[in-house]
Amino acid sequence: MTQLILEDQHGETTMVNMGPQHPSTHGVINLRLLLQGEVIAKIDPIVGFLHRSIEKLGEMTPYPGFLPYTDRVDYLSAMFGNQVYCMAVEELLGVEVPRRAEYLRVIACELNRIISHLIAVGTMAMDLGAFTPFLHAIRERETVNDFMERICGARINYSYMRIGGVPRDLEPGLDKDILKFLDRFEKFIPEFNRLITGNEIFVRRLIDLAVIPAADAISCGLSGPNLRSSGVDYDLRRDRPYSAYPEFEFRVVTGEGYRGQTGDCYARYWVRIDEMLESAKIVRQALLGLPEGDVKAKVPRKITPPKGEVYSAVESSRGEMGCYLVSDGGEQPLRVRFRTGSFTAMTVLPKIVPGLMVADLTAFFGSLDVVAPEIDR
Amino acid sequence: MSDVKRMHETLSRALPDIPLEVESAQAGMSWIHVPAEHIAAVIGHLRHTEGFDYLACLTGIDTGEELQIAYTLRSLPDKTECALKISLPRDEAVVPTISHLYGVADWFEREVFDLYGVHFDGHPDLRRIMMPDDWEGHPLRKDYVFPSEYHGISAERPDPHDLLDPEYEACAVDPAPKSDSKEGSTS
């Protein structure tokens, strides 16, 4: 159906379809490769297999009813989809979210970031052939999933937030359990590092591989950990402050070339490892400084924001998740648009991949931490 | 927002030939409205002179009367944002590309082309991205008609309300009327 995009110009090349069903494309993505031996001469990423027309659905659904769909934009970090959408509607409505609700949102989001990064680093190790670290990461993730279940009743697709706040307060005792987990988690990261991060084979596979220069990273719209690992010190939580983030102390982790260069695959991996610790720090601060008060602002049952448009953005675990919301004053949005980190991360592939080997491509692709549903929405 | 107003002044001074206007609605943000044919020049200026190095978002909007494209530019060092917007006629939407300015615009524009049918002039590789290559129509347009089938695969599902209908239940139990009704619906 799709016409052959890669023409055989070299005579000695092979066209290979990596995907749509391939273990390391992290979802249904088709990477059309032109190989010379095992070296990739050209790549054409073909996406859209998971296009669920969430944006079209948004135009057909009333504002509050669209919330569960936002989980499905990026199922690994559903909290951020919730938050970016709620923030957009709240801004249009002019609703002030109570401070306690903002804190709860931050806690939920940062826990979500931790488990999303756990998956990212785990699958990255798996792409390099080490299966065990993935399950160690999953073990921690399951623990956090239990917390998520206690926070909002769901383990993956949370639908936790509401326009104007969150639906319910933390259950008693949960904050203590989370703090206990954080103590454990801060010991887990060094253990995980002993298991895989410091492994010489692992390091050698990743350092100096697929270096994305800062200029390319900015031009290709990379965001989040991918952007920061290229040495660009930019974090929406700090530089475009939203929610309760200005009240917390945290470090914006950038790629420092701890081993190898700034912007290589190892830097991307390392930024995620470090960010998990920073997230743990934020959760700890939020739990200890949790203000009293309501968890939900007064919002009319029938939500009809005034005419207008707004672009809200949050720092999701896969980079900037933005929501461009246009209201025509009706019950349904005129336009909902999700700008996602994975979509923009895919645009960097044709620039960086040629010259890599197939094995490197899986490592590189893993290091970008792309989630297929988020690309296609 | 003050960012936008300030940027409007700067732009008007630098590019006096291009009519630029600050617009806003009842709520939310304001934006600079740019004539469609000048968008590449304006963004090029913002990119190269004003330091807007990051294209945060590019999206199409169908208001029902016209197509619009909204550009959200950002300057990472200055931490400022600038929203631009262009309007296009629905039937013949052509706009200059900005894919030479931002790498990411390539895919963003492909998406807008795919879902809205806006043609980007000078785009190196304007193909469908989300939908299959042989898909007809541009789904995010307000006047889009949902196809009933794709390559012989029916896209129609029974209305969930029908399933609650006792008569429908009866149809489902008895095979003969069911096949009749199916033929009726597909033909």
Added chain:
Amino acid sequence: MKELFFELSQSWQLEPLEMTGAIALWLVVVSAIVLSFVATFAGVTSWVERRVAGRMMSRIGPNRVGPQGFLQWMADGLKCFLKEDVIPNEVDKPLFRFAPYLVFTGTFAAFAALPFGYGIVAADLNIGIFYVTAITALVVIGILMAGWSSNNKWSLLGGVRSAAQIVSYEIPSGLAILSVVVLAGTLNLQAIIAGQGGFPWDWYIFNNPFTLMAFFIFFASILAEGNRTPFDLPEAESELVAGYLTEYSGMRFVFFFFGEWANLWVMSALITTLFLGGWQIPGVADLAGVVAGVQGAAKTLWILLSVVVFFAKTLVLVFVVIWIRWTLPRLRVDQLMVMCWKYFVPFGFLCMMGSALFVLIAQSPLGETVHLVVRLALTGLGGLVLLLFVRRTILNVRELQDPFYFKVLE
């Protein structure tokens, strides 16, 4: 084995024709014994590997079929027998069908010359070790055949990778073998074991620094030849889907894995034989003399003891190989080749020459003493490394004794 047979046949006083038949029968019986051993070992190892992997990944692993899931391998085998054997339309059918058997034959044939204990060997070839290295070449052809005939680009890539890898790593492994052969002065596996002693300082691994190096080179090379992690590029599931196995299903797929797990034994047994003293019982200087000196049940007991020792060493190695597999990530194909040709091959040559040098040193006057000191020192070094490792493990385990896990929702 052969002696046993001749004893038996003499006591029966067979006619020449009956003798021919008896030999044929004997061959069939011996191969059946070896085959059933290989089958059982491969099956049980599949279960062990999954359980061990489960432990390492802090999960449980198969534990439903039989006690502790022990019968899982039988259930899996049965399932694969009953499964449809899918042969895709576009494959090269004769080659596609034949490849698994070739791989299996290559591995299985190696068992013919492998020792299992004192005098327990199917065919005591005087070129034993060389035969084993040579016959595993069939595996390469089988893998290439599977990769090609599948008519799938990933399979072909996997097959070609595998062939390149096995052919390359045969060289360092051959060199490491040679450094032992220089010491032993024979290619016969039984004789190589007989040349070592029961205690670690009598093993070839601690014989001199060069054999110690050769041990590691051999270990790594044979992992690479067996396509085990960290050298499992041919079937790298994250890159090549499943490499040359991609199109296989049902029993043919099992044959490949059968070969792989049987190969686990081959590599471990070879390492045990060449470097770790084989069936030598600690404290018994001359097992051959001891066995020759006793009769009846005592003789059987001694032989059984040697078998137990051999199995113990080999199974420890099997565990180590499994352990490595579930710990390390995979190398890239160019790193693999660099490691082989830039490091292993030159150092392999060094090992061979160094060992030869040590043979000369040991023969010189005073050499005996020098050699003993070197052996003891190396053994002490090995013991120290083991001790440090155990200590670190204990510390790590203690640190992780955290009652927090799985208790959050109680």
Added chain:
Amino acid sequence: MTLLTAIGLSDIAFFIFALLIIGCGAVVAFSRNIVHSGFALMGTFAGVAGLYALAFAQFIAAVQIMVYVGGVLVVILFAIMMTREIGRAESSNPAVGRFPAVLLGVVIGAVLVFIALQFPWTINPSTDFDPTVNDLGDALLSRFLIPFEVLSLLLLAVLVGAVMLVKKEIKALPPEEKSS
């Protein structure tokens, strides 16, 4: 039954191996698919190795397997597989025609049969032979030392040549990839 007494087990084995060699040789010659020919070559090599083993030349048998099956054949197969579109190539060369081929076969066959009939075959008692490896090693390192070393030099030259060939190719590739 009498037949079985006349031929021992090793004779049966001999015929099995001979059949294997001839059969696989036939596949190599007549198969239209060059890849099949390549793989059939393995049977021939293995059969020859079996014959060596029957002649108590175990070492040579193992060398045969190792060098021909593990080395030469793999290289041949690599060459075949790496060639584009080889699967569809018509390998058997019919250009010479059937008649000359038959003629050639008959002539060579006649020569071989003639030699076989002329040669004074002696039958050795088939007992276990002494291990041949030691003698071989001694011979290689004493009497035939110089040819042995010359051969190793040749192999070294081949290795260096191969490395040079590969190196050149890798150097030529990257700019092409970048430009594409």
